[in-house]
Amino acid sequence: MNETTNTSVNQAISAATSGAAEHDTQHIVYEFARATTLEGWWSWAILVAAIVAILFVCIRLYRRDTAELSVVTRRTLIGLRLVTIAALIFFFFDLHRRTERMVTRPSEVTILVDTSQSMSLPVGSMASTESRAERTARLLSESNLIEKLETEHRVSIYSFDQTSDPKLLESRGGPAVTNPGESELAQTRPPVSKWATAGALLVGLGIVLSVLSLLFGVAGRVELVGWCVGGAALSFALGITSLGSVYAINTQRSLSQILGVEPTAIEPVLDDEPTVDEATKPLRVSDWAKELAATGAQSRIGDALRSVLADHDPSTLAGVVVLTDGQNNGGVGLTAAIATATRSEVAVFPIGLGSSSAPTNVRVVDLDAPRRVYPGDKFAITAMLQASGPQELEVDVQLLDKLDDDDAGTNEADPTANLGEVIDSKKIKVASDGTLSAIRFEMEPESVGRRRLAVRVVAPKEDQNKRDDVRDARYEVVAKKLRVLAIAGGPTREYRFVRNLLFRDKSIELDVWLQTGRPGMSQDADQVLQEFPSRPEDLFQYDTIMVFDPDWTAISAESLDLMDRWISQQAGGLIIVAGPVYHPQWTRLRTDPRVSRISGFFPVNLSTRGALLSGGRQGGDNPWPLEFTPEARRAEFLWIAEDPAESFDVWEQFGGVYDFVGVKSAKPGAKVYAHFSDPTTEIGGTKPVYLASHFYGAGRVYFQGSGEIWRLRGESDAYFDSYYTKLVRWVSEGRLMRDSTRGVLLVDSSRVMVGETITVRAILTDDQFEPLSVPEVNAKLLAPSGRIDDIKLLPLKGEPRPGTYGGRFVVREAGSYELRLTLGDALEEQVLRQSVQVRLPTVELERPRRNDDELKQLADMTGGTYSPMGEQTDLQSLAGSLASLLKPQPQTTVLPGTPDIDFNRRRNIVLMWLIATMLTMEWVTRRLHRLA
Template structure:
């Protein structure tokens, strides 16, 4: 009846107007209606009282119409309060896992930046609960983008997720969080972060934040003092070695962040604590440092060693400064076959060395000797090996200046297979007559670390030798009097005649095969800018071949007796022997194209099966399991058999995550694995230091402020009140209410009836 359904029940309401007239207009309208009513009923003298009654009805009717023209409504007023939002953004990028926050100064205990955030939130839990009752607090995590989180329950320890993101975009994450919260007023955006971002502050997201009128309050976490990090990335050593052998331990260390300080690399025996070797690395800008340390085990069994970084200043993450390694030690002698064409000077001294060395079981054959000559060695031979079993009895085979014709093509093939499939080591000693020229047309030419032509000229002048970095990494050519790994200075002194090699073959660097490596080269050669290779090495199948271009090492005995020559040859022979030991245990090898690659780069994999009986039973497609650092299966890769080489399977993998992964094959008796390190080369992990300056700039550009963790309580006084108080007015119109229509019809009916009774027109 009164059209009040729209008004909330129980609310107070009063009369209002949609288009109210001013008072002067009301006065004119009332006077006009009054004059108009008198004019309508003028000049009638009959029943004056009835005329007055009808005029009053018309007057009321017109006044009601005038009132309706003002839009009369019934109004209900309600006060509304809209709370503002507080956006809390917590950095969950990878850099938040850096433990650079001092927890206990006395014990130098450190906690991660993420742990610092957790403690700050727990310590202020009551304040956050109070704010949550008064305001809408929205929790976000972010790294490359923001994502909403559940509000923390402060009655239990806060359990933040482990850092996930490899990228951080602080300004963009804040702008997106504001965009998804645009449904209500925003008090401020509170950011807990270390400030480390992929890029600087960008103008567009900053403009979006400023246009939204939201100030950013930053809480910088992490150490404000720049601290770099030394990371012991990898330690590589032979799985097996001989007792008393100089075992090379290759170490790769990465400098991360601003660290430029010097440090020591120390090799220790874990059981005794004895220091076996130490290398000093000077400070500098070099990001990656590679060094080789030498350990000499003197007991059988297993050598239990550790590699430790000892920085001059406190390191950011001490946990990544040490790795352990175990080396299985063998007391059995190394089996060596030495074949020489004629009794040249190098033969005489090398032969005596092999016979004298207790760790070597030698068989020596001098081909130029007559039948009455008694071949020397621990196991003298009357002829060269002619079967697979006879060749397999030797770990290392040394071929001097020997014509290829002393062996049949079948023996050439057997020796090649002994290296490629059996893992034997092959040591060539060049000569002026037959090696390598007479071997050019044989299968064994493939074992040379260089390509033809094989008619090698001599250098033509005395030269001195120096080892390369590859020799240091391999642990060979470490000649010294005091046990150090430094090349003797006397061998580099131009005034020392006995250190000069009077003859050596001249191999051009362009002749070297792509997979070969140079172990030693000339120091200086007249009219030559580039050094000339003197000793080269190449991996051949699962074995290894080394070529020495000179037979003048015997001259060093004039300066130091047998010591330098003995160290020179024994280290090369044992290097080949270690390769033979490793190969003896393998029936296959899984080789990645790189041992260390960035995320997203293609890694080529090759599986080669050396055992023919195993190869026959292998399927055309082989699955490779990729295991992450937690021991979980990350993915499976398929390797396809090569149509040209039936003993080879190839495939590719594109790693999506950083970490150390084990790639393993376990099928039909083949149980082999290899390890690959995948690095994230983004700024997130290359620069672990905080960037509090960028956070301060962000706060300044958005009209916010910086709240230090030590004064976190002041944060809650810095939150502006941007809640909105509004009055909601609900109106119910009266012009279309039924009772208005009834009133008008009643007034019209009364006037019409009265005029009919009085016989008025």
């Protein structure tokens, strides 16, 4: 007896692991348990001999005992006894039923896609070619590669760049697995109603014939008794076997339900598709071009391979497809990844993007220019050039400048046209091996306003791409002098050095309030104040307020409210230099309502437990260098030398500071630039914040943990001057860049790398200068390529000041971005602008050529195949070839189940029923024929 029931379940495995769906098939298996315990031929020989002997003895005795009876009666009695013996033998062999599961794990294929910034380079050598990332997106979206693979494999697609672990983008496919419907299950089950009805009828017939045999016996019709008893015995044997089989198999239904006397509970109907938990639903990508944007600062091919090999079962992994240019410049090397793949016996199939040759081409990779300058101030422009070709190139590089005309479009025929007047030109030799070469220009602005400069390469005739011969940037010449108010609790060194610096700066008007000074004292300033400005017209004229360990209690609550308005609504910039004298005093005040207002200005949460318990330090014995954060590398005011790298070399050589004030943590949304580096000051795993900033409404507030940057003068006076000059201009940016009286538009960083996220903040009013109250504000983002995107700004939640909107956007290409927000109608239109300069990291541009050698080695060592994909490669042919190379390798595991206890119980009931019936009929028959 054998019965098989198939049920299939499509189980979604976690995206972080294998991602494979298991095909779970259940088979109901019947087997004789006793037969599995008999070992050796002699055991079976003894058992068969014993059974044959029992049958022989039984038949011989019964034939001799019934020799005087009719043939029908004689055979009936022998048959009844043989059925009883057969039932006992069946019981001896101990028939069991168990559910055997066959778990089939489908074959898997993983696809790794490089999204580092080198994938933004052309896939080929012609000017009209697409980028490597765009080519990859087309392969996945337009070819039928995924569709072909998912018919035989579970496909998981990852992106990787500078992170150690790749990101899962899409998970789909595998052999189609669906649950059978009720009709399919019914085909595999015994026809319950048919066999149960037939068995019941046969049992009923046996009862009728048994009654007739008794009646014929009483009537003396002995010749008919044998036929009735024989028919009844046959009916009972067949009926009990048929009905008992259905009863034993259907362990969830009673005999009355099987016979239809009692209604059966409705079984749930399986859906055509398995239910999948929402958390483990297969992932789908709607826009491959967006998901595969080349934004990563590094390409960690080795790390990505090792990660997917660790997360997927190598026994079912048919292969790993890697779409990359082969330039592994971060993490572990390809040798370690090859070793891991070889041990796991997983083949890797690299697809190389880019050009293996080095066409003659020179390009402007990056342009570093300031966002704003002042008339008469010389400023530097630095451009990075890169070339490829058979030999070193000597080219002319031009610097162009013009007014920023919004209506001036790009000349598609010649992208280097309409860039303005050439104001300088230099010759430079550029190596052809892909290394970067820097060229520096200096210029002095003449006219005030928004301007646009460009660096253009006069490329040779053999240059393959004219579109990359130029890079431009926007800047603004600000004629207005900065109005700075410096407030100091006492004449500290920091205050005096900064005061003298700003007083000598012709672009700054400096007023000072030395709180400990006496009337009539001499100060190097344009105006000496005796108190904090109390009227809006007096305070709102300043662009920046610098406070050096001030006595905050000397400022009235009304004046603090006025300062709050000046920062949050007028986009004023506040620089707070903490100190050891007054800072511990006002932070210990408990009842003064001004404390909460003052603390609100700070970008950090201050400790208020007093000088001894605050965690600060006063009068330290040793200086400690500043420990800069990654955010500091993007802060231009910390670039105190000619370039960022040299600047932070200077900061590392700087001896450091002795003291800092107590800070518990940075506030949400604040940017931390540096920590005090003494490890003994660490609390809760974090060192004290020394430099930080945040937006306070429309304005910026900058915090410095002590007034000791004057020590930087030990390296050079120029570094100290550069730090504070750039810092003052940076915090006053909101005031300087205001394009409208109706608001201000700010970005958290004006110079970023490709792939970074820019946070936008807008503080807006309506035409009545009341805070703007609309559900959303739309801005336009102009990309370097000319593409215009919509940026939606929404009201910031939790912002106490109405009219404050925020949003974000990701920069995905190098060049100059401009964000524009238009207010008012056509008659009184006002446009707010902010520009962001985006550049590529040099590590991703040093080797632009496709690395065929390492990719081929990766394929050969792991048993895969290397397929270079150039600009002429047919995507459909490549997809078909790759699909044919990846052979499915599913894995099937058999899980034996435990015996069904309910089946055993019902089996024994049926056997007892059959044996009892047969013995009873034998006894009655013998009694009717007066046998012993």
